[in-house]
Each structure stands twice: as structure tokens, then as C-alpha cells.
Amino acid sequence: MPELQRLRPDHAPALLAFEQENRTYFAESIPDRGDAYFTDFDARLTALLTEQAAGLCHFHLLVAPDGEVLGRFNLVDVADGSADLGFRMAEKATRRGLATAxxxxxxxxxxxxxxxxxxxxxxxxxxxxxxxxLTRTGFVPTGEKVQLSERPGLGYVRNLRSVGPEDGAR
Incomplete structure (x- = not known):
């Protein structure tokens, strides 16, 4: 069973492989990271870990038992009790309910x-x-229209005040 793990330095090889193997797939639905992301991967990972240590962000990987990264789940711009959620799944891990869970x-x-x-x-x-x-996990549309790299999108929000340990067990 895959496990959600907080991002660590030793995840670097598996995370890079995840991003490289799924680059074309990701570009179909979200903006491409560009070549510089891969060239400067180690420096970027160090910067992310620094942000995480400062409490500004919380980065997580969904990791298979063999150590393969199946997804990224990030909480960024943490401030005043809120954060922005972003996630991406490996193509081969989609349509199994893993992202929702x-x-x-x-x-x-x-x-x-x-x-x-x-x-x-x-x-x-x-x-x-x-x-x-997002809708299956309790996020509701805010009505806010957003632009995601020239693509129209919608904003969503989820109130966590009533969330308990049982919510993560679904």
C-alpha cells in the first residue's frame, strides 16, 4: 500500500524519476516545468526543503512500497491557518482512487x-x-475564476475545522 511521506533529501532520485517519466503526461493538464527545472533539480529540492523547515510549506510524496514516487501533494504558502493545496499523480497511478484517498x-x-x-x-x-x-474530498468552488498558465480555472476551498482522524482513513 502506498504511503504518504514528508519530503526528505533521500527522496531526490525517486522524485526526479517521477517528474521525468511523467513530464509529457503532466503537460497535458498542467503547465510544464520547463527544462531548467530538471537541470537545476538539486538546487530546487534544497530550496523546497529549506521552505519546509521554516514552516512555510509542507511537501509530501505518495511512495509505493518499492520506493517509487506515485504522486506529489503539497501545502504551500502556509500563513494565518491556511495553505494552498497542489497535487499531481503519476499516469500509471491514476484512476485507482489514490489521489482522493x-x-x-x-x-x-x-x-x-x-x-x-x-x-x-x-x-x-x-x-x-x-x-x-477536489469535490470528492470536500472542496467547494469559490466562484473565483483563475488563470493557470493561460488556461481558465476555478478556485476551491475546504474548511478543516471539522476534520478529524477518521477523515484520513477513507
């Missing part, structure tokens, strides 16, 4: 471990998979 689990962590009360998210209108995960 992991977002539910992350909502519990956000409330119980990180003391957050609200999560925000955004998804492109044509990204049906992400929008479905």
Missing part, C-alpha cells in the same frame, strides 16, 4: 499536525480529474 489524508494532517483551518486549491476547467478529486 491521499487528499483526504492530507486534509487530516493539515488540521491535526499543521494546525491549519482552511485549504485553497485551483484547477483548470479542462482538468476534470483534479476537479473531481
Amino acid at each position: 491521499t487528499v483526504l489524508h492530507l486534509c487530516t494532517l493539515a488540521a491535526t499536525e499543521y494546525g491549519l483551518t482552511t485549504l485553497r486549491a485551483a484547477a483548470a476547467l479542462d482538468n476534470t480529474a483534479s476537479r473531481t478529486v
Whole structure:
């Protein structure tokens, strides 16, 4: 069973492989990271870990028993009890309910471990998979229209005040 793990330096090789193997797949629904992301991967990972240590962000990986990264689930811009949720799944790990289960689990962590009360998210209108995960996990559209790299999208929000340990067990 895959496990949600907080990002660590030793995840670097598996995380890089995840991003490289799924680059074309990701570009179909979210903005491409560009070549510089891969060239400067180690420096970028160090910067992320520094932000995490400062409490500004909480980065997580969904890791298979063999150590392969199946997904990324990030809480960024943590401030005043809220954060923005972002996630991406490996193509081969989609359509199995893993993203939904992991977002539910992350909502519990956000409330119980990180003391957050609200999560925000955004998804492109044509990204049906992400929008479905958000609505299945209790996020509601805010009515806010957003632009995600020139693609129209919607903002979402989830109140975490009533989240308990049982919510992450679904």
C-alpha cells in the first residue's frame, strides 16, 4: 500500500524519476516545468526543503512500497491557518482512487499536525480529474475564476475545522 511521506533529501532520485517519466503526461493538464527545472533539480529540492523547515510549506510524496514516487501533494504558502493545496499523480497511478484517498489524508494532517483551518486549491476547467478529486474530498468552488498558465480555472476551498482522524482513513 502506498504511503504518504514528508519530503526528505533521500527522496531526490525517486522524485526526479517521477517528474521525468511523467513530464509529457503532466503537460497535458498542467503547465510544464520547463527544462531548467530538471537541470537545476538539486538546487530546487534544497530550496523546497529549506521552505519546509521554516514552516512555510509542507511537501509530501505518495511512495509505493518499492520506493517509487506515485504522486506529489503539497501545502504551500502556509500563513494565518491556511495553505494552498497542489497535487499531481503519476499516469500509471491514476484512476485507482489514490489521489482522493491521499487528499483526504492530507486534509487530516493539515488540521491535526499543521494546525491549519482552511485549504485553497485551483484547477483548470479542462482538468476534470483534479476537479473531481477536489469535490470528492470536500472542496467547494469559490466562484473565483483563475488563470493557470493561460488556461481558465476555478478556485476551491475546504474548511478543516471539522476534520478529524477518521477523515484520513477513507
